[in-house]
Amino acid sequence: MTDVVEVAVVGGGPTGLMLACELALAGISVRVLERRLEPVRQSRALTLHPRSLEVLALRGLDGRFLERGMPLPTGHFAMLDTRLDFSALDTTFKFTLFLPQLVTEMLLEQRARELGVDVRRGHEVRELRQDADGVELTGTAGGQSFRCRSRYVIGADGARSIVRQLSGIGFVGTDTSVTAVLGDVVLAEPPSTPVVSVINGRGGIMIVPLSPGLHRVLVVDPERMHAAAREEVTFDELRWSVMKIAGADFGMREPQWLSRFGNETRLAEAYKAGRVLLAGDAAHIHFPAGGQGLNVGMQDAMNLGWKLAGVLREVAPSSLLESYHRERHPVGDALLRNTEAQTALMNFTPSVLALRDMMSGFLKNPVLNRPLAERLGGMDTVYPELELPAPACEGELVKTSTGRRLPDVALKLPSGAVKRLYSFMHEGKWLMLQLRDDGGPAVRLDSRWMRWTNVVQAHLGEEREELRGLRGVLLRPDGHVGWAWA
Ligand SMILES: Cc1cc2nc3c(=O)[nH]c(=O)nc-3n(C[C@H](O)[C@H](O)[C@H](O)COP(=O)(O)OP(=O)(O)OC[C@H]3O[C@@H](n4cnc5c(N)ncnc54)[C@H](O)[C@@H]3O)c2cc1C
Structure with missing residues (x-):
């Protein structure tokens, strides 16, 4: 059957x-x-990075996740000493959620x-x-x-x-040519800051909080990084590598999960x-x-x-x-x-350690830190124009914002109420955002478009460079701009 x-x-x-x-x-x-x-x-x-949290917010689901996780305003790139600053990103979610x-x-x-x-x-x-x-x-x-x-x-x-x-x-x-290991363990003497990385010629470790009483310990040990991904990890191996690299084992005990993973x-x-x-x-x-x-x-x-x-x-x-x-x-x-x-x-050879130092220095500059934070946070994705016929419009098509995500901007409705943009996206439909003063239709949507589009008339409740001068924006259900008109 x-x-x-x-x-x-x-x-x-x-x-x-x-x-x-x-x-x-x-x-x-x-x-x-x-x-x-x-x-x-x-x-x-x-981790749930900023764009994933936006994606959840587009469906009204962010609250369920936020109440279960722990926000952290930084992320890491290659365990470099200078962390990526998510707090500088143009989003409501200026953090990664540990969950x-x-x-x-x-x-x-x-x-x-x-x-x-x-x-x-x-x-x-x-x-x-x-x-x-x-x-x-x-x-x-x-x-x-x-x-x-x-x-x-x-x-x-x-x-x-x-x-x-x-x-x-x-x-x-x-x-796979390189493997690393992780352990979810109890630390009797946890580090004093939420996230700790120790990098030196002996290897690299990173420790992050997992849940009350539990930490995730990640280890890249040059002496063990060619072990096969399928080789079982033992608690002794994890502790030995951590002791060797950090000079302490942080009172590690009660492993809940040990895993070896590779770079296939x-x-x-x-x-x-x-x-x-x-x-x-x-x-x-x-x-x-x-x-x-x-x-x-x-x-x-x-x-x-x-x-x-x-x-x-x-x-x-x-x-x-x-x-x-x-x-x-x-x-x-x-x-x-x-x-x-x-x-x-x-990698922890002297030349790579020197390169890491240089990169860490560069990342102290917000102008360099931000694009990398946007990349890892999933914020920099811009899609090409869709190969669909754009709906008819009295206005002039403006392509500068095509394919970009819009943040959850504040909107002032004709009633005077202020609502956030994403609150109109929960049904998973397109959103025609009409930003004209006279309230007339900037864009004419035929019956087919109307079947999967909601229409909202509003003014921007905040200054947004990318929306300046626009009369209408047709937002895709995934929160990226389909078309915009001036
Ligand atoms: C150590 C480690 C740490 C990580 N940390 C992070 C992190 O912090 N943040 C992050 O974003 N990602 C992280 N990842 C990656 C993340 O875990 C994966 O990208 C994620 O699980 C992918 O989700 P998925 O649904 O695509 O696939 P999976 O999670 O692999 O789900 C696939 C599902 O398909 C099922 N399945 C497979 N074959 C069949 C079949 N024939 N019939 C029916 N069902 C089948 C499986 O049982 C499984 O449930 C990490 C990965 C590892 C290994």
Whole structure:
């Protein structure tokens, strides 16, 4: 017996769950097939960067995450002594949120279920076959086989993605050449500052808070960095490396999770093959430096969800889906390059230590610090103009802000009330922001546009250089500018 849904998402990690939420919000029937029976128990990824928090705020979800995490106004690039200053960024979220991945996944799954997503645990996908009208997945669940037919399939099934493999999409890059280890441990004598890094000729360590009483200790030890990623980490190894590098073990005990990870670096050649789309680690893997993988996966999901929903609801042409690869593949590529650069800097020879010192010095200059903070925080992504016909408008098309994200600016409504821009984006639709004084329609939206667009008339409640002189802005559901008119 074959079940039929509009979209099947393979993988119930953060990327798959976020995508499922976006699709369900648009009324699409979606099923998540996840092979694990239980949610993950290890902390895994720790950071939600500023753009991910904005993405959550665009759907009114930021509060749920903020109340569970710990904000930190800085991030790191290659564990350099000078940290990246998120507090200088042009956003409501001038920090990274420390939140274990298991909590992120739990909150996303909760939201998915609220929206009616059919999350099926214990379902492992093994085969995939696509034809002109859809895709058939087969797999096993509880010793039985299952079939699921859908119009589209999303491979959010992580680095070893079977969806990617069965779709014949190349995963091009390099094998692991360097490994590092981490331990989530109790520290009887924790450092006095929230984040500590110690770097010297003996190696590098970074210690960050995880939850009350628990710390994450990361170690790059030149004597151990060629150990195979699959080699088990022991507590003694972790403590020995920390003692050697820092001269103290901080009273380390009770390891909750020990892991060795490497710098295998690969990017999917195509994010779309027919009716199959890839997102998250299924599309890009890299050394987890700067805490970016989960964040980029969630942002892939935000880019793809509304497009796929628009195509399925027949308000957008299927060609809109091609823009997913066009927009997100370069972001994946840039992610790989910045993590490669960080890996090169996590070496502790005298020449690399000298280079690290120089870079740390440069980063004390806010003019140099900010672009790197924007890059890691996910704030600097600008998309090319969409290959959709722009709606008719009396005004002149202005391209300077095309594809840029808009921050959560204050808007003054005709009633006199002040509301934030993102509060109008919770439904996951386009937003026509009319900024004209006379209240007349700056842009004429035909019935097709009106089906997935909300219209708000307002004045800016704050000075914004990028919006000066504009009469109307049509904002994509992911918060980037589609078109703007003067
Ligand atoms: C040590 C370490 C620290 C990290 N720290 C950070 C950090 O601080 N910040 C950050 O942003 N990122 C970090 N990352 C990266 C982050 O963990 C990943 O990028 C993130 O988990 C990717 O999410 P995903 O949903 O794309 O894939 P995954 O989390 O890998 O989820 C894929 C899901 O698919 C399921 N699946 C796989 N195959 C099948 C199948 N055949 N059928 C059904 N289900 C299947 C899996 O069970 C899994 O649940 C870190 C990674 C490591 C290793």
